[in-house]
Amino acid sequence: MEDNAELESFRQQWREEVTRRSKPRPAPHATPISTAPPPVRLPPTRHEASHRKEIEEEGPPLASFDPDELAQQVGDLSVKPDEDDFSRREVSEPTSALEHFERAVEKEAEGNLGDSLSHYRKAYRVDAAVDKSYRNKHYAHVWKKPNQPAPVTPVGATQQPAEVAVVPTPELIASFADLSIPQSEPILENTPPPPCPIANVPAEVITEILRHVAMDDPSTFGRMALVCKRMAYHFAHEQHIWKQVCQGRKFGFQGMHYDFACDLLGEPIFTLGERYTPFPTGMPVEVPRPLSSWSQVFQTLPRIRFTGVYISTVNYTRPGAAAAYSNLTWDSPIHIVTYYRYLRFYPDGSVISLLTSTEPVDVVPHISKENVMAARAPAHRKHQRHPSDVGHSLSGAAESIPPIAMNTLKHGLRGRWHLASPVDASEDADTPAETWKPHSAAEKSLLSDERDLVIETEGVDPKYIYTMHLSLRSSTVPKALQAGPAPPNPSKNTKLVWKGFWSYNRLTDDWGEFGLRNDRAFVFRRVRGWGLD
Template identity: 85%
Template sequence: MFRWDSPHYHHLAMDDNDELESFRQQWREEVTRRSKPKATAPGPATPTATAPPPARLPPTRHEASHRKAIEEEGPPLASFDPDELAQQVGQLSVEPPEDDFSRREVAEPTSALEHFERAVEKEAEGNLGDSLSHYRKAYRLDSSVDKSYRNKHYAHVWKKPNQPAAATPAAVTQQTEESPTLPTPELIASFAHVPISPVEPIVENTPPPPCPIATVPSEVLVEILRHVAMDDPSAFGRTALVCKRMAYHFAHEQHIWRRICQSREFGFQGMHYDFACDLHGEPIYTLAPRYTPFPKDGPVEIPASLSSWSQVFQTLPRIRFTGIYISTVNYTRAGAASAYSNLSWNSPIHIVTYYRYLRFYPDGSVISLLTSTEPVDVVPHISKENVMAARTPAHRKHQRRTSDAGHTLSGATDSVPPLAMNTLKHGLRGRWHLASPAETSEISETPAEIWKPGSASDQKSLLSDERDLLIETEGVDPKYVYTMHLSLRSSTVPKSAQVGPAPPNPSKNTKLAWKGFWSYNRLTDDWGEFGLRNDRAYVFRRVRGWGLD
């Protein structure tokens, strides 16, 4: 038994104090090392100047990468039909796939069918709150309004075609010999020498209006189409609906499609397979040549799985700069019960809706925005200039030059609505790049059995698909960096939502599916994972006037 004043007890106490002090010293050094900010390159100080973003990928895969929703909706590249482009000519739409995101005066619905139609429109836009309100009004006015809606919009799908009268075998043989059915590629090839016919006369038995383009030689016509394609590829696609001659040039002139693929505005010259700028949009200068799959100054080859440049443009992963990617998120949460009622079934249920926006730029920068503001109120004003103007402190706004004023959708300097400016304060600058095809081909050869969460092979296999997209943006605090892992997909209609015949071929590269979302703390070198339980994929919406400068 030891006494408090014994020499042996004091010796043991001194040993314990030494070990405790040594542990405290190690703990202080570890905390100091973790909390010490990394050194930054010398330069002008900015309010958000911190350590550079992480050069490595998140430590593990995100649980969102295992969702079934991000699986490829269409056939893989290897099974791409070479005749698909020719078959798409008959499926083109004359309506331009673009929107100016401006409010239009719409009459308030009065009948049950009008309320039901408005509810369907709101549901397609992702506004479930207004959609539910119109559904309730429609069913209060007419309990069978859904049948009226189906009879109005889908009666032609259910109606059986009239059975023609039975023809004799001789008549069938004669009809087959007179009009043989040609495959679509051969049919389009037969349009090569078809003249361009003028429009019908405005008044019967009068000369038709002049058609100057009908006498233009083919060489000049192809040159006109080349300029149209370089200005706007979608306008070039709509020329196939003009006449048979235009449809032939649209599918046959592959040198035009090659120019589009090698262009910077719409093609793969503007794609980045490594970060080309920092989070603030400042370019990163390097002596190494920038990788591009189809360089202009050297021989290029089409991938083995494709057969034409038009298929290359439509199929290979490509970010679009002529619009914005929008993710509409809806979820429900229980509201508070009334203080005057003890009934649980009478408790309200709130439908929460918010939006995520991504606008990409050809220089490798991106704008990310998370807000509850509807697209019609904020999309026309999303730009790097407006985000910086909205984040400028109030006491410095009077120092801005007139040329730094907010930019509208058309690019002209004009005042931005207060709602949009307040929303753009939360805009985050960032950068993006696609997965390099060379690196993904090496990763695809790695056996799947060696993959382990948190290992070095896991970090490399994060971008294991050439459709993968990596985005780094600023955080809500300067010490954070957000890393988004997305994947390019095709927009299709689920089989459960299809009504009538199968829809036409899907649009390529118009959807960004989630594969992961992390935050990186630059002070403590820690990663945090964001849950994506309610988030949905981004869908591309073309905006009138964007990317056509």
């Protein structure tokens, strides 16, 4: 009798547990805006991808460069935009071996290995030494010459060559302070040069102009340093400009989120107290050690970029089917499969995630929250909408979305993001109350690096939530595009490496782990017009 009572009690507890887990969740559109952050869902264990070693994680310090090579690379710098409109351009089909090789290098840099391999094969069929022709055309001026024997000094020569003093870079830039802004070269020989309107403008006015440029677009401010030595001095010396950029919301750290600021649908979460920011404007702040300037803070500390899209190009091979009339296996085709992952972040804490085989040129200009909702709308609502509501181009003009982009954006997933906190409030008793604190020991263990990034998105089914664990890194120029043997200085915060990818089942409270065997890191690509008012 006692055993039956215990069995009945166990069954009753089991029924209550099943009922609790199977209870339907409220509809997404009916989710109320809470006054406190919801509990953070974190996977129970670390992902296998977190143990990967990124080969191109960091580049060597700039000081380790050979002076002659560094001078050559600086001389080759030019002022050009670093943004892309992702539009198709009419490109003639290559005919010679060198043109096929150049096209293969371009396709390889884009991640399209299938087309790249095809052009490589065509190039080598025509000319077996086409790679030497390519190096001689593009990189002949950067290859190191073999060591030459020291010249023999004539007996009668008494004059000693003057030694060139190596000036440290900070001292060299400081020497530009008293230089004037040079005029342009004459358009015609023996004619007066064109006037320079800002040549005689006071330094205070120049600094104010540069401040407005930096607050509008720090990338443009950086390109102005290549105009002349005077601009290079202001770029490196005016640290109060960099401080305002760092404290700003548009490009700086006030726009970073260290806890979720919205739900999966982008609706804001109202929390009690002020949101944490590492460099508040209402109190004195200092440059964190070991950094020495605000320009280094802006370039080095973890920061999500809103002026473009993060793209992960994935390639893998799979064997094809052998011909029906052949029993041989050595001539079976090998297929190269290419697909892309896209991430677009927003300053309000929301994000758009997209997995597709559509190339960037066809879909990137149209990735936005508005266009994703338009693509996922029911068919009858699409016909009822005005054409001007369908989407917007990069220039801001209303236009219809191409069918290929519309079909691709149907699979776009809305979500939210936040960075790991750069401080640990649990170890400092004097930390202000509004400082971000870890939600649990599991989150503190997972987000062990201040470069870590957590993204939660919708799943393919409403009962699932996807959780991505990424980490910000520095990316270098691909080897195929490097100008010479010396690797260039890496760009900061332009790469997102995988540390884990899971799915969470809301009904059963279970976690599933996605394999990332073929997936590669995300690389940032700036898009013209994004993030600029």
